[in-house]
Amino acid sequence: MLTIQKVTKHYKGSSKGITDISLTIEAGDIYGFIGHNGAGKTTMLKCVAGIHGFEKGEIFIDGISVRENPILCKQKIAYIPDNPDLYEYLTGIQYLNFIADIFAVSARDREGKIKKYADDFEITSALGDLISSYSHGMKQKLAIISALVHEPKLLILDEPFVGLDPKASVMLKEIMRSICENGGAIFFSTHVLDVAERICNKVAIIKEGALVAAGRMDEIVQSGQTLESTFMEVVKNGNTD
Numbered sequence: 659m660l661t662i663q664k665v666t667k668h669y670k671g672s673s674k675g676i677t678d679i680s681l682t683i684e685a686g687d688i689y690g691f692i693g694h695n696g697a698g699k700t701t702m703l704k705c706v707a708g709i710h711g712f713e714k715g716e717i718f719i720d721g722i723s724v725r726e727n728p729i730l731c732k733q734k735i736a737y738i739p740d741n742p743d744l745y746e747y748l749t750g751i752q753y754l755n756f757i758a759d760i761f762a763v764s765a766r767d768r769e770g771k772i773k774k775y776a777d778d779f780e781i782t783s784a785l786g787d788l789i790s791s792y793s794h795g796m797k798q799k800l801a802i803i804s805a806l807v808h809e810p811k812l813l814i815l816d817e818p819f820v821g822l823d824p825k826a827s828v829m830l831k832e833i834m835r836s837i838c839e840n841g842g843a844i845f846f847s848t849h850v851l852d853v854a855e856r857i858c859n860k861v862a863i864i865k866e867g868a869l870v871a872a873g874r875m876d877e878i879v880q881s882g883q884t885l886e887s888t889f890m891e892v893v894k895n896g897n898t899d
Contacts, residue, residue, distance in 0.1 A: 659685045659812055659843040660706065665715035667705055676701050676867045679715070683812075683845050683860070686838045690854035690875075691847045692889060693864035699847040700740070702864070703816050706845065707737035720811060733761065736805035740817040740847075742797055746790035750781065750800050753789060754807060761808035768807055775803040778829050794821045802830060813837055815846035819853060831857055855885035865893050 660683040668675035676698040683689045693699050704710040706717055708728045717724040719731040745753055751772070758768040776782040779799040789797065798821045805813065813834070819827050834844050834857065848854050854861060855875065862872035871878055871892050879888045 659683050659687070659720060660845060661716075661718040662702075662706070663716045663718075665702070665705060665712050665717060667701055667710055667712040674698070674701075674867065676705070676864070679864075679869055681862055681869075681872060683843050685841050685843055687860050688834055688838055688844045688858045689846070690858035690861040691845065691864065692849070692851065692854060692861065692885075693847075694893065697864045698867040699864060700816055701867075703737070703814050703845070703847060707735065707814055708732055709737070733808075734810060735812045735814060736808070736810035737814040738801050738805050738816065738818060740820060742801035744789050744797055744800065746788065749788055750785040750792070753800065754785070754804055757804040758807050763808050771807050771809075772803065775806055778833075779803065779826055795823060795826070798822055799826060802833075806833065810837075811842050813842065813844050813846075815844065817848060818846055819848065819850055827853075851886045851889060852884075855879065861885065863889060863892050 660681075662679055662681045665679045666675070666677050668677075674696065679702060681689070691699050691702065701710060705712050706719075706724070708724055708731060720734050722731050722734075724731050745756070748756065754772050755768065773782070776785060779802065781796055781799050784792065784796060789800065792800065802818070818830060822830065831853075838844060858875055860873065861875050861878055863870050863878075875885070879885050
């Protein structure tokens, strides 16, 4: 589903970025990506989403190169940043229809999906309001719905649980599992390590732009440990041994 091969991206005039990152996310995976602030998580996600270019390496989505066919790749994914920048002069329903138009979702299909997800996230009554009147949590919910309306094969999420109320967090976890059960995949960053440990089957840990551990959750987190204790050990020592 997603193959990242030796990707390097550094910001001009800065040592920050990512170096020689390689990961494979397969259909059915809920893949957690964790690290301290500034470790390179968002940079990696933006490279996958086609927002950032990169100096070295390759990224393939469903076998298609992000470099060579960026539009085709974007048709297969949805990306939700940690702080969604929405068009606040639109109403919620106008924004969702705008996104559905971009992905050529039929009127019938979008109507059903918008109703289902808006009801699930309890913002149906606010869809006629301007997005500028929404709270941060409501904007996050709207961004999630917009990402789901075209049924992406790969969902890329940057800190998706920040700003969500407990009920919405549970709903998002159920949706993530459903996507994977239907042949999709999830690649997401998070600081909420106990949540990642419960829902992810694979995890990668990044430190100062470089991978220090990656693999199946049960291989990274040894018996008697937690993801939190493993993370602290790995970022201190640089490996899981």
